[in-house]
Amino acid sequence: MFFIILHFIIFLAMPPFFIGVINRVKSLFAGRRGPPLLQPYFDIIKLLRKGSVYSKSASFIFKIAPMLILTSIICAGLLMPLTGDSLAGFSGDIILFVYLLALARVLTILQAMDVGSSFEGMGASREAIFGSFSELTVFAGFVTLGIITRSTSLTDIFHWGHALKEPATLFLFATFFFILLAENSRMPLDDPNTHLELTMIHEVMILDNSGPGLGIILYASALKMFLFMALTALVLLPNGDLPGLMPAGFLLLKVLGISIMIGVIESIAARIRMIKIPQVLIASFVLTVFALLISLFERGMI
Amino acid sequence: MLLVLFSIAILLLSSLFSLLFAGEKRQTACVGTAIASIVGLSGSILSSGSQEFFFKAAVPDLVISIGIDPLSSFFLIIIFSISFLTAIYGFGYIKEQKKLLNTLPFFPLLVASMAAVTISRDGFSFIIFWEIMSLTSYFLVVSEHENREVQNAGWIYLIATHLATAFLMAFFVLLAKESGFLLFKDFAVGASTITPSLAGLLFIFAIIGFGTKAGLFPVHLWLPHAHPAAPSYISALMSGVMIKTGIYGIMRALMFLGRPFAWWGIVLILIGVLSAVIGVLYALLQHDLKRLLAYCSVENIGVIAIGMGLGLIGVAAGNTTVSALGFGGALFHVLNHSIFKSLLFLGAGNIAHGAHTLLIDELGGLLKKLPLTGITFLIAALAICGLPPFNGFISEWLIYVGLFQGTFSQSGYPILVLTVAVIGIAFAGSLAVICFTKAFGIVFLGEPRKIDLNGCHESSKLMLAPMFALAFLCLLIGLFPKIIWAIAFSAAEAVYPALSTAQTFAVLSSLNYITLMFALVIAAALILFFLRTLFFRKKPESLGVTWDCGFEYPTAKMQYGGSSFVEPVSAFFKPALILAADGRAEDLSEKGLFGPLFKKALDFIMFIRIRRKSSIQYYLILIFITLITLFIWEAWFGI
Numbered sequence: 001m002f003f004i005i006l007h008f009i010i011f012l013a014m015p016p017f018f019i020g021v022i023n024r025v026k027s028l029f030a031g032r033r034g035p036p037l038l039q040p041y042f043d044i045i046k047l048l049r050k051g052s053v054y055s056k057s058a059s060f061i062f063k064i065a066p067m068l069i070l071t072s073i074i075c076a077g078l079l080m081p082l083t084g085d086s087l088a089g090f091s092g093d094i095i096l097f098v099y100l101l102a103l104a105r106v107l108t109i110l111q112a113m114d115v116g117s118s119f120e121g122m123g124a125s126r127e128a129i130f131g132s133f134s135e136l137t138v139f140a141g142f143v144t145l146g147i148i149t150r151s152t153s154l155t156d157i158f159h160w161g162h163a164l165k166e167p168a169t170l171f172l173f174a175t176f177f178f179i180l181l182a183e184n185s186r187m188p189l190d191d192p193n194t195h196l197e198l199t200m201i202h203e204v205m206i207l208d209n210s211g212p213g214l215g216i217i218l219y220a221s222a223l224k225m226f227l228f229m230a231l232t233a234l235v236l237l238p239n240g241d242l243p244g245l246m247p248a249g250f251l252l253l254k255v256l257g258i259s260i261m262i263g264v265i266e267s268i269a270a271r272i273r274m275i276k277i278p279q280v281l282i283a284s285f286v287l288t289v290f291a292l293l294i295s296l297f298e299r300g301m302i
Numbered sequence: 303m304l305l306v307l308f309s310i311a312i313l314l315l316s317s318l319f320s321l322l323f324a325g326e327k328r329q330t331a332c333v334g335t336a337i338a339s340i341v342g343l344s345g346s347i348l349s350s351g352s353q354e355f356f357f358k359a360a361v362p363d364l365v366i367s368i369g370i371d372p373l374s375s376f377f378l379i380i381i382f383s384i385s386f387l388t389a390i391y392g393f394g395y396i397k398e399q400k401k402l403l404n405t406l407p408f409f410p411l412l413v414a415s416m417a418a419v420t421i422s423r424d425g426f427s428f429i430i431f432w433e434i435m436s437l438t439s440y441f442l443v444v445s446e447h448e449n450r451e452v453q454n455a456g457w458i459y460l461i462a463t464h465l466a467t468a469f470l471m472a473f474f475v476l477l478a479k480e481s482g483f484l485l486f487k488d489f490a491v492g493a494s495t496i497t498p499s500l501a502g503l504l505f506i507f508a509i510i511g512f513g514t515k516a517g518l519f520p521v522h523l524w525l526p527h528a529h530p531a532a533p534s535y536i537s538a539l540m541s542g543v544m545i546k547t548g549i550y551g552i553m554r555a556l557m558f559l560g561r562p563f564a565w566w567g568i569v570l571i572l573i574g575v576l577s578a579v580i581g582v583l584y585a586l587l588q589h590d591l592k593r594l595l596a597y598c599s600v601e602n603i604g605v606i607a608i609g610m611g612l613g614l615i616g617v618a619a620g621n622t623t624v625s626a627l628g629f630g631g632a633l634f635h636v637l638n639h640s641i642f643k644s645l646l647f648l649g650a651g652n653i654a655h656g657a658h659t660l661l662i663d664e665l666g667g668l669l670k671k672l673p674l675t676g677i678t679f680l681i682a683a684l685a686i687c688g689l690p691p692f693n694g695f696i697s698e699w700l701i702y703v704g705l706f707q708g709t710f711s712q713s714g715y716p717i718l719v720l721t722v723a724v725i726g727i728a729f730a731g732s733l734a735v736i737c738f739t740k741a742f743g744i745v746f747l748g749e750p751r752k753i754d755l756n757g758c759h760e761s762s763k764l765m766l767a768p769m770f771a772l773a774f775l776c777l778l779i780g781l782f783p784k785i786i787w788a789i790a791f792s793a794a795e796a797v798y799p800a801l802s803t804a805q806t807f808a809v810l811s812s813l814n815y816i817t818l819m820f821a822l823v824i825a826a827a828l829i830l831f832f833l834r835t836l837f838f839r840k841k842p843e844s845l846g847v848t849w850d851c852g853f854e855y856p857t858a859k860m861q862y863g864g865s866s867f868v869e870p871v872s873a874f875f876k877p878a879l880i881l882a883a884d885g886r887a888e889d890l891s892e893k894g895l896f897g898p899l900f901k902k903a904l905d906f907i908m909f910i911r912i913r914r915k916s917s918i919q920y921y922l923i924l925i926f927i928t929l930i931t932l933f934i935w936e937a938w939f940g941i
């Protein structure tokens with residue numbers, strides 16, 4: 001029972017904080033003091049208290065989509081072993097995890113297409129194609145992890161404690177980190193802070209949201225980013241068989257480290273040109289396939 | 303068994319009556335099909351175990367046999383449940399499109415012949431029923447025969463299906479030579495002594511012959527022509543059910559070929575991966591909604607083929623758990639696909655009926671005028687992408703888990719093929735997301751592009767009711783997959799009895815968890831909605847124009863269209879595609895393989911024809927020479 005509550009506290013309360021950390025790192029790099037660490041919470045609460053403006057073109061899909069996006073991401077979070085074990089893990093849950101996130105993506109795309117805006121359509125189109133490439137890479141990565149650990153459940157995969165002894169995990173960490181950046185609209189693939197709609201991917205899709213709807217979407221994307229950060233951290237440094245509260249504590253430290261890394265990368269990297277993004281995503285896919293082949297060779301399976 | 307025969311009798315009678323009547327009364331065909339489907343459905347659900355009956359025909363040495371076993375009853379359940387719903391839909395559809403009454407008598411015949419194919423137990427009657435199925439569906443495809451494109455589609459379908467039948471005839475003749483009889487019973491007995499090379503050859507013949515009907519790449523050619531040409535309720539029946547008889551055929555054929563070899567599975571998986579990825583890639587680069595759906599069938603048949611290939615690899619390696627997941631998942635997907643694909647085609651029928659066009663780039667904003675069609679279409683679209691909490695996820699999950707399990711136990715070439723299969727399904731699935739966000743998003747959301755929304759209207763209740771039933775089934779099977787898993791598994795067990803030793807306990811407990819998770823998804827969504835209405839009820843809501851960078855007067859023309867939506871995909875895959883001038887993807891197998899092939903064949907025939915002024919004596923001599931050649935061949939080589 002305690003671990004269930006702890007899981008929910010970590011998963012539902014902590015994520016916006018890490019966005020605050022990223023912003024703080026970025027402002028330190030830019031020589032500014034930056035917003036408070038809890039600013040993302042204030043933003044979400046402020047938005048929840050406002051009224052909404054809906055586009056005349058929007059249908060009911062637009063109004064219900066934010067809740068459904070949040071639902072699917074929360075349910076995906078139940079499968080992530082945040083406290084050592086996940087809440088609803090079963091063998092084969094990695095597939096459900098990816099598909100729940102895909103559901104969230106589909107709903108975001110449909111919501112963007114609902115208002116009939118050229119900018120949002122543009123963002124939807126980009127998100128659809130880039131998302132499909134990253135989903136492909138995630139699956140290839142899970143096959144590799146499955147072959148290394150001989151299991152198909154996130155909990156079992158990350159109970160495995162031989163991190164860093166496998167050369168493949170270094171490649172996997174690199175690709176999962178890349179997917180983390182791509183899926184959560186971070187630099188150098190997408191710029192969350194830009195003010196030019198033509199160059200945005202994720203942010204442009206939610207342009208027409210306002211008030212509570214926007215607040216829920218911001219919160220959902222914080223949760224999604226936290227899930228990806230946890231996944232990336234666990235690929236490099238799995239939980240192993242640590243007792244008690246240690247997996248949860250270490251996980252938060254690892255995620256903190258990843259947020260600092262993201263902040264540093266966002267500060268020093270320049271944005272990649274839009275037409276280069278598929279090539280970069282395919283490169284990360286190839287890297288995963290390389291990791292897969294390494295782990296197969298190592299086991300003498302081919 | 304008796305109920306199934308009774309239902310076939312009702313189907314034949316209703317076809318006959320509807321042929322005798324004229325005008326509105328021809329609708330007896332739909333009513334009769336609906337009644338017969340209920341009868342047949344109850345018969346196929348109630349049937350347990352295997353039964354066979356033999357009838358001595360008047361021709362010497364010919365025994366006709368019919369029978370039922372779990373494999374047959376699995377497919378009969380699919381055939382009858384979808385035909386019931388399409389019959390109701392068809393009744394409403396034809397009420398408003400009177401000219402379709404012409405070909406209506408063929409509708410019950412098609413259902414009857416599909417049922418007959420699955421209960422036939424000898425090569426002779428199988429081929430006959432198979433041909434009746436092909437011909438009746440041909441006549442239904444060319445319902446609107448005054449249209450030149452429809453005629454063309456009909457010809458392509460007819461030629462493709464007959465070329466495939468040639469392979470099936472060769473398949474049965476070779477089997478009959480091996481076992482001495484045409485009965486399936488004897489084929490199965492002969493399976494234990496069949497030589498590996500002959501079994502391999504027969505496997506290839508079965509893949510080509512049945513794969514053409516099912517729509518495997520590269521012999522899927524007829525699908526994207528025939529489905530758009532046929533009236534919607536017929537496309538739903540053909541894409542949902544009739545192409546599955548090809549899968550039934552492959553499963554049945556496997557019973558006659560003895561112990562499978564790993565390379566069969568590898569071949570089937572590679573064909574499946576190609577079909578899945580290429581099918582969905584072509585699908586998302588189409589402008590016509592029904593063509594898009596037709597190509598998407600190629601994708602799903604590819605997924606089914608991957609499942610069957612996995613099953614074969616499992617059987618060959620003696621790993622029955624993997625095999626059960628492969629075959630069980632494939633058959634589960636057969637059932638799922640028949641539900642959501644027929645739902646999508648019925649939805650396309652409503653769109654064609656309500657908005658008078660199926661060109662994606664002309665539609666838009668239909669959700670406001672066709673809300674019920676829109677909701678059911680959305681559910682089907684989510685289900686076909688394999689998204690939770692709908693049924694498509696379950697079957698894809700079974701195949702995924704089987705592939706993962708396979709990678710744990712295999713090595714060498716099979717493991718590489720299995721990883722290719724995982725990545726292939728994942729890629730096809732993520733492209734399907736693009737395909738169906740395009741199909742739903744452009745057609746139903748945003749603003750109308752070229753149509754006038756005021757002229758659009760929702761379809762009648764008679765047409766919507768079956769669609770709601772199908773959408774409900776998508777959710778129901780997603781929530782309670784175990785029943786379907788049980789019958790799919792017993793159908794697979796009928797082919798390979800060794801599957802009874804499979805360790806499916808872990809799968810069943812995972813299915814329980816999936817049920818739990820799906821219930822949680824639904825419950826969480828409901829709770830969040832409740833909270834939303836509770837807290838945000840008093841918040842002010844207002845309407846504004848869509849944000850376009852401060853521009854206040856957005857028009858429908860400024861929207862992203864279907865072609866622009868998929869432009870990044872076509873730009874990325876440009877080297878591998880043949881793109882038409884309007885951005886549509888041309889079929890590689892049509893333009894690169896069969897087009898030139900048939901051109902060569904035509905040149906050859908014209909060469910012979912021009913040589914001699916086509917007189918009947920000359921043709922007779924040609925036929926005679928051919929017969930003599932075949933006779934000598936038979937006498938010397940014994941085929």
